Amino acid sequence: MQAGYWIRSKPIYGGLQWQHKAQAHVIIASGEGGRAVLRLLQQQLPPQAIKVLYLPEAQADHSHALRHMLQDVLGLDLASALSRHDTAAALWLALDEVLTASRMGTRIYAAGDEAFLWQVAAQAALHGVLNADIMREQAASLARAVYCVHCKTISHHVNTNIATCSGCQRQLLVRDHFSRRLGAYMGLMIDAEEPGNVPDILEIYP
Amino acid sequence: MNKLDHIQAETAAFHHAPFNEETFRGDYSFHNSAKGIKRFPYPFEQDHYMYSVNIEPHQPGKPGAITEHAFDIDEHYVAECEDKRMTLEQDAGRYAALPHMMDAQWDFLELTMESLARDYPQYFSLLKDGERWTWHNSVLGISDSFIFGDASTLPMEPFEYMGRQTQGDFVLLDQREGTLFADAGFITSQADWSLAFDIGMSWHEWHGPVPQVDKMGIMDRALKFLMSLQQGKPVRRLNWTMTVNPRLDTSPEHYPEWGPDRLTVTAENAGQKAHLRVELQAMFRLPRSNAILFSIRCYLLSLEDMATQPKWIKRFHRVIRDLHPDLLEYKGIKVYHEPLLQWLAPHDDGAVLSEGAQLD
Amino acid sequence: MSALANKLMITEPDIQTPANTSDQRSQNAGLKVIVQTIREVAEGIREFTLVSADGSALPAFSGGSHIVVSMPSGTRIYRNAYSLLSPPQQRDHYRIAVRLQENSRGGSRFMHQEVKVGMALEVAWPLNLFALSRLARKQVLVAGGIGITPFMSQVQELLRQAQASQSAVLQTAGSKITPPDFELHYAYRSQDHAAYVPELQALLGDRLKCYDQSQGVTLDIRQLLAEQPLGTHVYTCGPEGMVQALLQSADELGWPPAHVHHEEFLAPPVGSPFTIKLASSQQEVQVGADQSMLEALEQAGVDAPYLCRGGACGRCELEVLSTDGTLEHHDHYLSAEEKRAGRKIMPCVSRARCDVIELNF
Structure with a gap:
């Protein structure tokens, strides 16, 4: 961590809020992101069409609550309002179809862990959606994806300030410098100058 | 066929020319001639260093100065091009261009070819027959005819083609959404930043890791300025850091190779090992793409060579002695700050020095 | 040296470059x-x-x-x-x-x-404050009257991109990119007021849609914006009413601001005469009723910065130290907050209703 200054490449996430000026709403969420979507659905509903694309995770599956909320509480047509997917590949395929049919004015929301948020951005970019066009909420985990600048491997779900690269096994300092294109923080070998001199490894991204 | 593969063989014949036989790695035989030392862009105007944007028009400097021409070709040209080739061979990711940057690539090719052919007619020539252009680089033994605008007629993408034949690093910035995006780069001599990681970043994301500047609004003002940069009015600034051993490729990618060198600096060898690294950064508005070319030309000077100019070495001692700890850390000097000062201190008698970076 | 180059040098020496090009560094x-x-x-x-x-x-x-x-x-x-x-x-x-x-x-x-x-x-050398986005999936250009002018070069650029991709050049270079679809919507008072219609028709064919108001054909901006696919960028130039209507429709329909581009060139509005006092030299400059502050400074021999002279680029920004009246901001550059604060002014189009304004210059 760079204590003395703020690195402006590090994204700061807020909570999801409806963008009331819109033609339609597309919400993409995974795992614990489902809870963020439920929170959003508790806000006053906009009049335009709403579509939720959801990828449950083993430890975090909010599909039932989403179904109840959308269908039973809000009275929406479930077939058009919710599409639940078992694999990431299926989710991206469905998102591609939805965005292909979408018009300008379709508001896009994403909720999930940080890596997921930027996968959504990469998929949407194929349709000319800019990073700034998407509203994001980082749900639950602060885990980081870490790009090893030496071997170019991305290690996922890193909870510590220093992590072992899953590609080259080097000990990487997880910097605050973030690439939206890669959806990952920069990892730099920490003991290059003095091999073996690795500071305490601390869990700071639970 | 990749015509640049022949660089090494063909350049052998030119070693009698005004180009040094030297390396930026391995035995580090890089050296400056007496003339090379005198034209070094010494950046310190005062005894104390403060980060500033210090942008000025990139106007032609005096004959022989590094700013005489838009792109400076010096005694290190052959060795630097060879070093670029080796770095790219190890890691192709040092060159990258996002697909929407093709117009900017051609702008870059045109600007460098026209500049080099105009400013160094003894080494380079460009002939145009409508869109059919013929480029000769007699130093590297390269000769190609191609259709301007048709990348399939060149052995590689236009930006890479001329990036390999022009000293320095290059970034092409796309202007949109009220900011600039680093959407293409040719980066083989970077001071510790990674193209593969940073490509596609906006101005503020890219400069994120620079300490001490954000709170001053410097980056905001520099961005505003660059966004209204005009064609025909390029600008430049100097930036500096230090490098242990005369190494161009101080990339984060190869940090495990060069990082440990910092620990080898002693009070005895700092004069040969520690180098002041100055970047001449020039920014050009490009015509067809409306992109900005950010060129970063690196100059290296060992402390021993710097000591041949008493004003420079005395001032450098004071700058390094009083540098803010954040900047010592950022510039990677912290680990050898002590031996560095031990080597520098005896060269500084404390005399009052004249303002400005010029030699007295 | 290649045979081709040899031939060129011998037979056609006048086509050699670079004697024939503009030097990027011909400052000022x-x-x-x-x-x-x-x-x-x-x-x-x-x-x-x-x-x-x-x-x-x-x-x-x-x-x-x-x-x-x-x-x-x-x-x-x-x-x-x-x-x-x-x-x-x-x-x-x-x-x-x-x-x-x-x-x-x-x-x-x-x-x-x-x-x-x-x-x-x-x-002056060309300057672009109305550039096409290179990430757009579709480009919609909307012109009103004389506002057609910036689109004349834009359609040429878009046509060139379309042709370049057809020739498969970009694919061989390893960076396949599909050029954006585009269309030009051109509204005008009558045929007599419409410049370049035949030229554009020949160039664009179906990509050109004309709206002749004298014939009762009007452009429904809201409808146009409502039916655009995701990834579209819209560009508009024309009378202020049309530009404002488009900006408002885009906002109401939920278009993200980065997808909406407009160019409004302002002629400096007229006003009452007043005096500029320059802090550094204590020089006093009279601004006439039909003169911009920038023009008055220039006429007085003051080397003030400028670029677009249309209130768009921000280069001429000057700091206001004091005034005994109010500022009349006409630019598109300063934020609403900055305009309220009254510490900055763009002298190319803005002026003051006052006796004296002191500038930090």
């Missing part, structure tokens, strides 16, 4: 041009073709660029910005079109009445 020098032709392209709109005075190639530019033309008239120099109409890659001439403004402060009147074929003018 404007481009000297000669008026080659003048023609009427619509009622009150005159087109000027400019060629370089010394026969060298003019700088290439990007679609949507403009030039600032200097017009020396008596003791005053008018400098007005005009969009470039010629194809961006065409370097042997520039074309601009000037509509005679009612209540002209002088610039358009000068162009219409005093500029003749063969006359020498100085123009």
